[in-house]
Amino acid sequence: MPKHYQLSALEATRQIRNQELSCEEYILSIFERINKTEVKVRAFVTLLREQAIEKAKEVDNLVKKQEKLSLLSGVPIAIKDVICTNGVRTTCSSRMLKDFVPPYDATVVNKLNSAGAIIVGKTNMDEFAMGSTTETSFFGPTRNPWNLDKVPGGSSGGSAAAVIAEDVPLALGSDTGGSVRCPASYCSVVGLKPTYGLVSRYGLISYANSLEQIGPFARTVEDCALLLSIISGHDDRDSTSVNLPSKDYVSLLKSEDETNRLRIGVPHEFFGEGVDNDVKDTVWEAISKLESLGCTYDEVSIPSVSYALAAYYIIAMSEASSNLARYDGLRYGFRQEKDEGDWATVYAKNRKEGFGAEVRRRIILGTYALSAGYYDQYYLKALKVRTVLRRDFERAFKEFDVLVGPTMPLLPFNIGEKIDDPLTLYMCDVLTVPANLTGYPAMSVPCGFKNDLPVGMQIIGKSFNEETILRVAHLFEQSTDFHLRRPRL
Ligand code: GLN
Numbered sequence: 001m002p003k004h005y006q007l008s009a010l011e012a013t014r015q016i017r018n019q020e021l022s023c024e025e026y027i028l029s030i031f032e033r034i035n036k037t038e039v040k041v042r043a044f045v046t047l048l049r050e051q052a053i054e055k056a057k058e059v060d061n062l063v064k065k066q067e068k069l070s071l072l073s074g075v076p077i078a079i080k081d082v083i084c085t086n087g088v089r090t091t092c093s094s095r096m097l098k099d100f101v102p103p104y105d106a107t108v109v110n111k112l113n114s115a116g117a118i119i120v121g122k123t124n125m126d127e128f129a130m131g132s133t134t135e136t137s138f139f140g141p142t143r144n145p146w147n148l149d150k151v152p153g154g155s156s157g158g159s160a161a162a163v164i165a166e167d168v169p170l171a172l173g174s175d176t177g178g179s180v181r182c183p184a185s186y187c188s189v190v191g192l193k194p195t196y197g198l199v200s201r202y203g204l205i206s207y208a209n210s211l212e213q214i215g216p217f218a219r220t221v222e223d224c225a226l227l228l229s230i231i232s233g234h235d236d237r238d239s240t241s242v243n244l245p246s247k248d249y250v251s252l253l254k255s256e257d258e259t260n261r262l263r264i265g266v267p268h269e270f271f272g273e274g275v276d277n278d279v280k281d282t283v284w285e286a287i288s289k290l291e292s293l294g295c296t297y298d299e300v301s302i303p304s305v306s307y308a309l310a311a312y313y314i315i316a317m318s319e320a321s322s323n324l325a326r327y328d329g330l331r332y333g334f335r336q337e338k339d340e341g342d343w344a345t346v347y348a349k350n351r352k353e354g355f356g357a358e359v360r361r362r363i364i365l366g367t368y369a370l371s372a373g374y375y376d377q378y379y380l381k382a383l384k385v386r387t388v389l390r391r392d393f394e395r396a397f398k399e400f401d402v403l404v405g406p407t408m409p410l411l412p413f414n415i416g417e418k419i420d421d422p423l424t425l426y427m428c429d430v431l432t433v434p435a436n437l438t439g440y441p442a443m444s445v446p447c448g449f450k451n452d453l454p455v456g457m458q459i460i461g462k463s464f465n466e467e468t469i470l471r472v473a474h475l476f477e478q479s480t481d482f483h484l485r486r487p488r489l
Contacts, residue, residue, distance in 0.1 A: 172217070225470050
């Protein structure tokens with residue numbers, strides 16, 4: 001018998017509905033589990049124990065009164081600390097926002113509350129979502145549950161670590177250049193970046209608006225599909241969110257018998273220089289597995305992928321420099337004890353003390369790329385690369401239903417190993433940023449282990465066609481056991 005905290009979201013809500021499991025008991029077991037793992041992993045910035053137990057009691061009351069429950073009734077979820085929660089501090093893991101308490105909920109949080117989910121805490125991340133390791137957090141790093149010396153990936157490292165540590169069955173992250181897929185790969189969970197525009201970003205604290213989406217984490221593809229069904233959909237408060245009919249991604253997992261005949265494209269740039277051989281071998285084995293299940297595959301070339309990383313960092317830093325201009329410590333945010341000097345001096349001091357080194361680096365580089373005289377050389381050129389990349393992907397998608405490759409070029413590395421070498425760290429995003437620049441949906445699925453460390457397979461799909469990547473992931477998951485493995489904690 002699995003312990004309560006080990007249940008999937010679908011199973012937990014079913015048991016609560018059928019009165020096989022008291023929600024209060026379930027949530028208590030979740031916090032007991034968190035108490036045990038948190039001393040080692042440090043996935044959370046804020047825990048909401050009392051509030052969660054109160055909500056659990058409310059769910060139990062509804063069950064007793066035989067009232068209709070919602071899709072996620074009683075299911076615990078963790079939220080990346082970049083997503084605003086009314087009355088609960090939202091820090092972006094930054095000193096700048098360490099005491100910031102939003103007066104409103106993000107749209108995704110509203111949707112989760114309406115669906116009956118129980119928010120158990122806010123998770124650790126790289127400061128302002130800038131990073132791939134969760135090491136730049138003001139609160140200290142999160143550790144990889146598979147090996148506590150290793151990074152969990154980032155920037156949504158706390159969310160992915162909490163899911164594989166069995167603290168929660170579900171979590172939310174945000175993905176600007178890979179921040180859902182990278183930690184999903186490093187922690188061996190399922191993580192999905194939706195198509196640009198599928199999920200409202202109202203209440204997501206911006207890093208680079210033209211690139212980012214909020215995305216789900218889960219231990220199974222089904223749970224991931226369930227969470228996506230709940231958070232997706234049009235929102236008047238986010239003008240980039242599209243108005244499409246909503247989908248039930250869980251039933252779409254099953255309703256198609258075409259899955260096995262899908263055409264998979266394997267971009268050979270995804271297996272190029274800099275990609276670890278262990279990673280390549282593991283992902284090729286996964287592709288062969290998909291072939292044995294009836295899919296066909298062929299190699300394809302997407303030449304502009306080699307320019308994607310440079311274009312991404314110029315665009316992301318430019319947008320960041322503009323977005324982060326609002327933090328002056330005057331209206332809100334970190335403020336030095338004494339204001340000394342003129343306005344500009346006070347402003348500069350607040351920002352210097354409030355932001356960490358990586359955030360400051362990006363503000364400076366982004367400001368540079370946007371400045372008169374350099375704008376054409378950097379920012380404008382990066383936008384042109386973006387258009388070419390989009391065209392190359394469109395061409396590939398004429399031939400293939402999905403594109404498959406590794407999520408990360410390297411296995412999880414040691415905490416502290418790359419933090420002083422930003423360029424090497426940026427290179428780790430080489431395979432994830434193309435989906436953000438083009439807007440296509442992409443996910444990472446556990447596909448094997450090397451040296452006891454997880455490897456993730458990335459599946460990229462056509463716009464607003466999340467059901468197809470989820471189906472490929474599901475097909476793979478159903479005939480492998482990687483998703484069943486757990487770290488010893
Ligand atoms: N690692 C990438 C960056 O630092 C992506 C971060 C993200 O997706 N938020 O920009």
